[in-house]
């Protein structure tokens with residue numbers, strides 16, 4: 309296993325192999341098999357681009373050889389920051405074939421985050437688009453220290469992906485299926501984002517089992533509307549599960565009804581996945597649309613809690629089944645099943661993929677709560693990591709001694725075995741599915757010369773579920789001429805962080821409420837915002 313990644317104990321690994329969960333197959337081999345079985349089927353549609361399985365397979369091979377030629381070696385980490393373009397899949401499979409390890413950054417990440425990923429993973433290369441959503445990624449590439457930059461599009465002084473895709477494919481040895489295939493990013497609770505190493509064995513198991521749970525067949529058409537780099541649209545079953553089933557991936561450039569509805573009609577999309585705020589937008593837009601959405605069978609909703617009221621509206625409004633998905637990039641994914649009774653699909657977040665997923669609901673002292681009671685969710689299983697990459701100290705707190713991951717989610721389990729997410733114990737804001745570690749934003753605020761202390765909390769929002777509010781205590785010298793909220797927000801943007809992390813509100817405070825043990829009481833701060841929001845004007 310890649311040094312810095314945490315292997316499963318040999319006993320557990322042997323058990324997962326013996327049970328057939330870990331099949332000893334790589335992603336590169338999976339694509340090879342599907343392409344051999346269905347060479348002429350459409351693998352991916354993106355804009356005007358349509359690639360068959362044979363074409364995707366060949367492009368992955370050619371690019372793998374091209375990357376090898378410029379010195380990318382097996383086990384090298386490569387930060388990949390691509391939007392929903394066909395090249396995303398070509399790059400991912402080229403790296404899988406090479407045994408190099410993509411670290412999947414989001415298009416929203418900026419210089420501070422990318423610089424950190426490049427450095428922490430000691431990356432050999434950084435892959436970007438030329439421009440996307442009015443942003444020039446080559447500017448970003450010039451701000452960070454990348455050993456090599458590969459551009460899908462106009463490369464300027466960097467290496468063009470098309471140049472690497474030009475030579476003959478080379479026969480490369482298939483990497484070890486037990487080794488790390490890729491790295492996902494953690495939603496995070498700490499000052500720096502954590503990298504999640506996933507192996508071919510564990511990730512491919514979760515992806516194939518997810519495709520089966522969702523009933524994917526070679527006739528299915530999956531619309532990837534969310535940013536493809538995120539774990540949900542990548543693996544639950546996402547684009548990888550769709551390819552494992554020999555079905556078709558359609559990549560939408562943005563998830564709005566304007567972009568997605570015509571694609572659903574044109575490509576006869578059968579399944580797609582959304583975060584709750586987008587599902588609400590689709591529910592609002594569908595009744596008036598002229599587009600034919602009748603091919604849609606399943607609308608998956610996950611990433612944040614989807615209200616039962618909204619879930620109940622999916623069938624009447626969109627004419628398809630709702631599937632709730634409660635997952636995490638660290639591993640465990642829960643689904644409601646297509647043939648579950650309506651009340652299970654509407655009121656719960658489903659149950660784990662695997663019979664081998666171990667789920668515990670515990671109190672603050674890690675003791676199991678009574679059946680049906682609410683508590684902290686701990687999990688361990690054949691596709692849940694045993695540790696973050698190069699983070700031994702953090703791992704000691706994020707995992708129990710016997711290897712359960714502390715999800716930070718507060719749940720209860722129904723008599724039928726389905727989980728209901730009741731809340732969260734981790735210091736994170738879930739802004740419509742986008743996760744923000746409070747501490748990370750607080751640290752950026754503390755870098756401002758006028759700021760003495762900062763606390764970032766979630767405030768309820770009817771559309772996003774939650775928004776962020778930053779409470780700031782100024783240094784005495786700054787109090788006479790306090791910086792405006794807009795100034796502090798611009799300061800954060802200037803720090804080079806993703807836009808979704810910039811607080812929606814900034815509130816100046818004289819002091820923070822404290823808990824009994826002297827920590828800032830975020831609960832009291834949230835209550836303070838709630839009071840302010842409900843105060844008559």
Ligand code: J2J
Pocket residue numbers: 493494495539540543544609610611612613614632633634635636637638641657715717729732738741743
């Ligand atoms: C409530 N909270 C949820 C849900 C995730 C599939 C789907 C989602 C993710 C994901 C994923 C929730 N109701 N339905 O990786 O493969 C919150 C929980 C969880 C955290 C994980 C997948 N679905 N959540 O959202 O790594 O707090 O993965 O621990 O981004 O999102 O976030 P992330």
